[in-house]
Amino acid sequence: SMAAAVSLLYSWRFMKSARLFQSFRLPALQLHTTGALMGATVEDFNHAKDKLSKLKKDPGNEVKLKIYALFKQAMQGPCNIPKPSMLDFVNKAKWDAWKSLDSLSPEEARQKYVDLVESLVAAETPAQPKTSSTGGQATFETLLVTTEDNITTIVMNRPEKKNAITVLMYNEIKQALELAANNDCVITVLTAYGLGSGNFYSSGNDLNNFTNIPAGGVEKMAKDSGDLLREFVETFIDFPKPLIAVVNGPAVGIVVTLLGLFDVVYATDRATFHTPFSQLGQSPEGCSSYVFPKIMGNAKANEMLLFNKKLTAHEACNLGLVTEVFPDSTFQKEVWTRLKEYAKLPKNSLAFSKQLIRGIEKEKLHLVNNQECERLVERWLSDECMNAIMSFFQAKSKL
Numbered sequence: 001s002m003a004a005a006v007s008l009l010y011s012w013r014f015m016k017s018a019r020l021f022q023s024f025r026l027p028a029l030q031l032h033t034t035g036a037l038m039g040a041t042v043e044d045f046n047h048a049k050d051k052l053s054k055l056k057k058d059p060g061n062e063v064k065l066k067i068y069a070l071f072k073q074a075m076q077g078p079c080n081i082p083k084p085s086m087l088d089f090v091n092k093a094k095w096d097a098w099k100s101l102d103s104l105s106p107e108e109a110r111q112k113y114v115d116l117v118e119s120l121v122a123a124e125t126p127a128q129p130k131t132s133s134t135g136g137q138a139t140f141e142t143l144l145v146t147t148e149d150n151i152t153t154i155v156m157n158r159p160e161k162k163n164a165i166t167v168l169m170y171n172e173i174k175q176a177l178e179l180a181a182n183n184d185c186v187i188t189v190l191t192a193y194g195l196g197s198g199n200f201y202s203s204g205n206d207l208n209n210f211t212n213i214p215a216g217g218v219e220k221m222a223k224d225s226g227d228l229l230r231e232f233v234e235t236f237i238d239f240p241k242p243l244i245a246v247v248n249g250p251a252v253g254i255v256v257t258l259l260g261l262f263d264v265v266y267a268t269d270r271a272t273f274h275t276p277f278s279q280l281g282q283s284p285e286g287c288s289s290y291v292f293p294k295i296m297g298n299a300k301a302n303e304m305l306l307f308n309k310k311l312t313a314h315e316a317c318n319l320g321l322v323t324e325v326f327p328d329s330t331f332q333k334e335v336w337t338r339l340k341e342y343a344k345l346p347k348n349s350l351a352f353s354k355q356l357i358r359g360i361e362k363e364k365l366h367l368v369n370n371q372e373c374e375r376l377v378e379r380w381l382s383d384e385c386m387n388a389i390m391s392f393f394q395a396k397s398k399l
Helices: 012-018 042-053 061-076 089-099 106-123 167-182 217-237 254-261 288-296 298-305 313-319 331-342 347-380 383-395
Strands: 143-148 151-156 187-192 243-247 264-268 272-274 324-326
Touching (some): 042 106, 061 089, 061 106, 143 167, 151 167, 167 187, 167 217, 187 331, 217 254, 217 347, 243 254, 254 272, 254 288, 264 331, 288 298, 288 347, 313 324, 324 331, 347 383
Parallel strands (some): 151 187, 187 243, 243 264, 264 324
16 A cells, blocks of 8 residues: 555546546456466456456555556566556556566466455455444444443554555544444544554555546545545544544554544554655645644644654654653553553543533634645645656556
């Protein structure tokens, strides 16, 4: 995932001018129905075709490029077309992917194609979002959500993608917070896979959120995603109970800007905090344009939000963005021992105290959120953003 460097919908304007990703659709397999192929039979290919069409999850642009390249190598052999212009990003990326397989025989490519499809099928799970009617527990496709010892824990559960946030995850986090707001828990925790043992907290937004342009075009897509982001942040602004972030590793983008809306932030000493907006023509979100200067002062907030400075955990703690930093070796044990003690406190007392502390600024936070989302919609459709994204994609076009 390139979400560690890219915020929501970075590819929209580029798609508008160059129809980016439209030709990334997976090629239909058109194979002869007689004979056998070395390594992979016709039946294997037919099965792979059927399985590919039934995948529920987008495998990502890098994998789709590999699938494309293996298909072309299997059917036509080594790349035999002229190298596209650097400005023709889509065809250049596809050409690079195919060219990289020159040493692979068609038979090997056919087998690798089948193997890749099989691995994608195996990686998928049939889990569907559902809520248990008892026990205050919920199960989602991209999250693990449980309520135990008066703590509702929301675990971002895409470790293989560094917990890059998809549209589904946005909606599921919002749903999980709404459940926690109305259940019997005393405190709510947002963390990543393994309750502190994962490598990443979150790498930010998943590029594959918006690879297909809807009928309404990129303008409608930008507006709809601005609305999604606005509602997502509103859920954090209005959350009525103590909300605690347990940051178990590097954090990028939206998961960092939201930290100012949490009541407590605990981090491992190997966590980092990065908001790379301006280098890609973007602007802040999550109310960070207001909350960050209030927390750490204008000068330090500007280093993060304007000039893309990445903070270490200790730097973030010294600036007030993080409450406390723990050694990675004892992080999970120390934090969860403390959280269980917090969860023994009177629920209503905590909720009313938070209301007194936060309530006076709610109106201001909602205003800031609206302004940030409006500006982001404009940014996503700007020529400046398009040029920044073209440069970024060109740098990432090779497999």
